[in-house]
Amino acid sequence: MEITDLIQNYIVFVDTSSWMYPEGTKFLQQEFPAALHSHQKKVRISGKVIEEVNKHIKGDDKKRAEEAKVAAKLLNQYHTHKILDIYQDPDDPFQDQAILAMFMKYRTKFHLAMITQDRNFARDIEDLNEQGSVKSSKIIKVFYLDREGRLQPWVKGVKQHELDRKKRETATNPASRPLKMQENIHRLPLGTKVETGLDTVIPVSYFPKEGESVRTQKYGELTLVKEIGSGGEGSVFLTSNGMICKIYTQITKARIEKLKLMLKIPFEKKGICWPKDFATNSKGEYIGYVMDKAEGKVMQTSMFHKKLLQKNFPHWTRSSLVELAINILDKVLYLHERNIIIGDINPFNIMIKDSNDVYLVDTDSYQIVNYPCPVGTINFTPPETQGMRYHEYLRTFKHEYFAVATLVFMILMPGKTPYAHQGGGTPGEDIKKMEFPYPFGDYRGNAPDGVWRYIWSHFTYALKKRFYQVFSENNRLTTAEWVSVLEEYRRKIKLGHTNDEIWPTSSKIADDDAAHVTCSKCNTPFIMHINKKRDLDADGKSYICNSCLMIMKVTKVAKNEAAAAKQTAPRQRPTMRPATQRPRAMSSTWTPSSTRTTSSTRPASSTRVTPPPRAQQRQKQNNQQSTGLFGIIKKFLGI
Structure with a gap:
């Protein structure tokens, strides 16, 4: 779940185990408070959290004491910026009981979320969703912070990354799968030759338009509510049940037979917009298909330029880019396990809601058995097939692995293709020559100037080696191998062994x-x-x-x-009030206190309000922060 969705729709609680979790400090210092402040929300904690942190500070365990001091500073920062809400029940001697009681009290009124590192406590919270004695439409979600500091969901007391790792292991090693699991995976045969004679156009009497209806066997009659896109192949509509319907401009025998094959595959993978059912007109003629709706922004137009990336995903770091690549490749692995080759891997066919929430679209173009992917993109086409007509040959996994590596490169080097360099030729010519411009070992290369060289210098040795092997030596990695490389790179970033900046300003x-x-x-x-x-x-x-x-x-x-919203808002004539009654403007953004500035506008009246001296304001703020439970923490930290 995207952090903004969580904060806007849920009351979020954080327990002591998360505040004191070293790997979670970055999330709690950056992304979480920035999101809370920008949406004017608060995180809730039990007063027991303060007491437990204080106890650890005074304890004999030096490691825990240091972790508690970091937690105390975080809590003080949240308190200072008014994004922390503390509740206290004197009848509950333990934190867990206090939180469970709070969840029981409000579970029928609000969506609730807990962030905890405690496996047993997470299971206890999750179990509240299944209490049959309490009927509620509200949802309780439980999350933890993983070793990379990312927010992940608990699943019945099991960490999400544990489930994902097991799935990848079984996906890449069939022998390790239980027999039952092997039987449930429907693998298509790999294609051997391109089907011929299937380009015959099937006559269709009528193609429905916006506002009209289509018929499906699974979902009944659906209204085409709104056209949301169109192209050479056809148009895409939002339907009355929230799904998407693609209606072709013409129907060929190849399209019908290929869709029939796709619909026979047992297919359930969130984020892959696979055909769900045929769509027909009122006469029962095939005119397209329906699929789940994709969310987010198109990768190519939302992140492959510095300004676009900063505008659309301002909280992202380099770790976010790595996370995005891993999540995309997880979906590619799912397809490859079923002998499905995408063919046209490119950033126009990927939509991003967040680094953990991505969608693959245009799946009807995928290569299925002997039905080739009829389209492609030069930058993702390997040297050996440059210039070939995409619909006339079947791609292999080796071809696909070149496209996978190119996509990974362009995510980590936002928008830059592997062979782009100074004085180069056309993209196709550079790929054929395999003139990879980035230095490795004794090879100096001819990399583009500026930030691209800086980014490359901060890559780990292992990552540089893999890119060099693929793009210079034509030694391609499988998708599963790329996932392993990226997971190790993410770990190195988390440990601080390499830079987490997306746009470094200098070489390593x-x-x-x-x-x-x-x-x-x-x-x-x-x-x-x-x-x-x-x-x-x-x-x-x-x-x-x-x-x-x-x-x-x-x-x-x-x-x-x-500011932009203010400029576009209709102007209203203000009602003048005496200066002494004017409310003080409040910041709506997450800003450290040391960087905030207070601006004042001179009233139309000749009367001016003289603000209190800065020293007096600072003393008043310090007095407020030194009272109550936070005074205990400040006393021990000397802050």
Whole structure:
């Protein structure tokens, strides 16, 4: 679930185990508070969380004490920025009982969500959904933070990544599957030759249009509510039951036979918009098919440019790009397991709602047995088939693996194709020559200037090696092998062994060039290139870590959007009030207190309101923060 959907629709609780989970600190420092503040929401905690954190700070376990101090700083930050709501029940001596009681109290009124690292507690919360004695349309969801700091759902006390790993293992190693599982997977035979004589057009008396109806065997009669897209093959409509109907401009025998094969396959995979049923006109003539609706934005037009990526996915880091690639390849693996070759892998056929929520569309073009994929894209076509007519040959998995590697490269190098370089020829010519421009080992290459070289320099050695093997030596990895490479890359980012920035501003810093500095915003130590440190020192500027830069970036995006909305809103003549009655403007964005500025507008009246001195405001804020349970934490941390 996307974090914005969760915050907008659920009351979210976080227990002590999550606040003290080291790998979750980044999520709790960046993405979560930024989303809470931008939507003017609060996270809820039990007062027992404060007590438990305080107990660990004073405890003998040094490791737990350090984790508790980090949790205390996080909680204080949330408290300072008014995105934390604390409840306390003196009759509940333990945190778990207090939270369970709260969930029982509100489960019929609100959608509730819990973030916990405790497996048994997660199962207890999930079980509340199945209590037959309480009838409620409200949903309870339970999440945990995984080792990469991502929010993941618990499934009956089992972590989602444990389920995903098991599925990948069984998908890539048939011998390890239980017999029952092997029997349930319907594998199509691989094609041997292109079917011929199937381009005959089948006459159709009428193709329905927007506002009219189509008929399906599974879903009955459906109204074409709205046309949402059109192209050379046909038009796509939103239907009255929320599904999508594709209606062709003409029907051929090949299309009918291919769809029949696709509809026979037992197919259930979220995010792959597979045909669900034929659509016919009022005379029973085939005119198209219905499928599930895809959500999100088209990859090609939403993230393959720096400004587009920052606008559409402002919270993303490099880890998000890696997560996106893994989730796409998970769907490709599902298809490959059934001997289905996509053929036309390209970013126009992928829609993104979030890095964990992606959709593959135009599945009717996939290669099924002897029915080839009739379309393709030059940048995703391997050297050996460049110039060939796509509908005249059957693709192999080796062809597909070239396209998979290209897609991975373009996700990690947002929008840049593998062979694009200075002084190159056409894309097809560069691919045929296999002139991969990025340096590896003794090979220096001719990589594009600027950010592309910086990104490449920050890739791990293993990732560079894999790309070089594919694009320079023509030694292609399987989809499953790419998943393993990406999982290891994600782990290295999480451990801090390589940069998590999408757009680094310099090449990777060697040990001899590394300067250890402290962020002026959050006091977190980090590494900076010695030359950049010297430039900042010479200009009298402070050091800011990536986390704080992210918060500043999100703040700027939100302010720009608010300003744009204000400009487009119809103007109304304001009612003048005395200056003393004017409300103080409040920020609607997540901004560190040290970077906030207060702007005031001079009233039309000659009377001016003199704001209290900044020192007085700061003292008042400190007095407020030093009371109650947070005073305990501040006392022990000396903050």
